[in-house]
Amino acid sequence: MIVGGGVIGAATACFLARDHGAAVTVLERDPNYRQASSALSASSIRQQFSTPINIALSQAGIEFLRRVGDELGVDGQKPTTSLVEAGYLYLASPAGAAQLRANQALQRAHGAEIELLDTAALQVRWPWLATDGLSLGAHGTRGEGWFDGPALHAAFKRKAQACGARFVQAEALAFDTHSDRVHAVRDTQGKRHSGDAIVIAAGAWSAPLAAALGLALPVSAKKRDVFVLDSPARLPGCPLLIDPSGVWLRPEGAGFIAGAPPRGDDADDQPLEAIDHGLFDAVIWPTLAARIPALEALRVRSAWAGYYEMNAFDHNAVVGAVPGWANAFIACGFSGHGMQHAPAVGRALAGRIANGHYAELDLAPLAAERLLRGQPLIEHNVI
Numbered sequence: 001m002i003v004g005g006g007v008i009g010a011a012t013a014c015f016l017a018r019d020h021g022a023a024v025t026v027l028e029r030d031p032n033y034r035q036a037s038s039a040l041s042a043s044s045i046r047q048q049f050s051t052p053i054n055i056a057l058s059q060a061g062i063e064f065l066r067r068v069g070d071e072l073g074v075d076g077q078k079p080t081t082s083l084v085e086a087g088y089l090y091l092a093s094p095a096g097a098a099q100l101r102a103n104q105a106l107q108r109a110h111g112a113e114i115e116l117l118d119t120a121a122l123q124v125r126w127p128w129l130a131t132d133g134l135s136l137g138a139h140g141t142r143g144e145g146w147f148d149g150p151a152l153h154a155a156f157k158r159k160a161q162a163c164g165a166r167f168v169q170a171e172a173l174a175f176d177t178h179s180d181r182v183h184a185v186r187d188t189q190g191k192r193h194s195g196d197a198i199v200i201a202a203g204a205w206s207a208p209l210a211a212a213l214g215l216a217l218p219v220s221a222k223k224r225d226v227f228v229l230d231s232p233a234r235l236p237g238c239p240l241l242i243d244p245s246g247v248w249l250r251p252e253g254a255g256f257i258a259g260a261p262p263r264g265d266d267a268d269d270q271p272l273e274a275i276d277h278g279l280f281d282a283v284i285w286p287t288l289a290a291r292i293p294a295l296e297a298l299r300v301r302s303a304w305a306g307y308y309e310m311n312a313f314d315h316n317a318v319v320g321a322v323p324g325w326a327n328a329f330i331a332c333g334f335s336g337h338g339m340q341h342a343p344a345v346g347r348a349l350a351g352r353i354a355n356g357h358y359a360e361l362d363l364a365p366l367a368a369e370r371l372l373r374g375q376p377l378i379e380h381n382v383i
């Protein structure tokens, strides 16, 4: 029984049904996924993390995306996620150079193909980039880029259903328990959904469900705005670029999309309609115009917002058994990098549930116990 049918719940359901022959039911309150992070994601993938587990999840993620048609094909129809491997380019000012070097050394030690470029090399590689105020850039030569996240989500769901998983519209409210086992999920209509094991995969809304099992989960919904830009500028070889200010930009279709860390108090649950257009005018546009002068003539075509399922404790996912319970699991709090990690997390968690232990990829560093011990797994690279 999985609560939440976003990309994490759908991937876990898919691997449980496909690889372990499990009978799976997914409870999803909104089959249209109107507020789900998986429907509103920028869907990019990078190796440039600062923790080995996140690098490993991204390596498994890119391998999966490259062969997604074979992995998730149904009745001879092979899904595509339109993967573009154009790399990420993290730019650092002199103040940020040491951290960028340390991250790159760690990433390379774990097999990620990340190169460091000084300003002269940046200028040669991307002549349209202004290097004022920069000291260094880190660029992924393989294994980084972007893809169609909603298509990946839909493909996981379709494959899961083809392998026998049921997606049921219901909003989970509480659990029926006995001793250290959860026997059923109760929905808001009072209906009981029983199962051998339960997984909380309710994204930004997982905390109340975890609390019902006694786990205080510091995960909440933080709105993030994405701006869709038209521009006549052509930027050959444009990667997903991250300015030292946190402003980011990447190609999308014939134009670009861009964003930035929020201004103000970053309160929980801000309405998705409340796009901060001032963020674009005051922060994003001036930064982009200075960093990429060819973009000065850009125009905002549209904008959308979605929720990061933010883990305030350490900006990393919480995955694995719910402490104190024999058959309750959790996978949430990906803090804005869950789309790219869904294939690897779904596969590993399904194996953990079916076999009682992790196989090739051990997700122990993401276990909820670190919350109880007060030992954060700090991820420096959160955008």
Ligand SMILES: Cc1cc2nc3c(=O)[nH]c(=O)nc-3n(C[C@H](O)[C@H](O)[C@H](O)COP(=O)(O)OP(=O)(O)OC[C@H]3O[C@@H](n4cnc5c(N)ncnc54)[C@H](O)[C@@H]3O)c2cc1C
Pocket (backbone or CB within 6 Å): 003, 004, 005, 006, 007, 008, 009, 027, 028, 029, 030, 033, 035, 036, 037, 038, 039, 040, 041, 042, 043, 044, 045, 170, 171, 172, 173, 201, 202, 203, 204, 205, 206, 209, 224, 225, 226, 305, 306, 307, 308, 309, 331, 332, 333, 334, 335, 336, 337, 338, 339, 340, 341
């Ligand atoms: C603007 C934006 C940009 C992003 N960019 C990237 C990126 O570039 N790369 C990347 O990897 N990730 C990115 N992400 C993050 C990524 O999209 C998420 O980490 C991922 O989609 C999380 O999936 P999920 O299944 O955990 O959550 P969701 O997709 O939110 O799914 C959770 C589901 O649970 C359901 N639910 C909640 N409560 C209940 C309940 N009580 N009962 C039943 N159902 C319930 C919800 O309706 C929802 O459908 C971005 C996110 C946003 C918003």
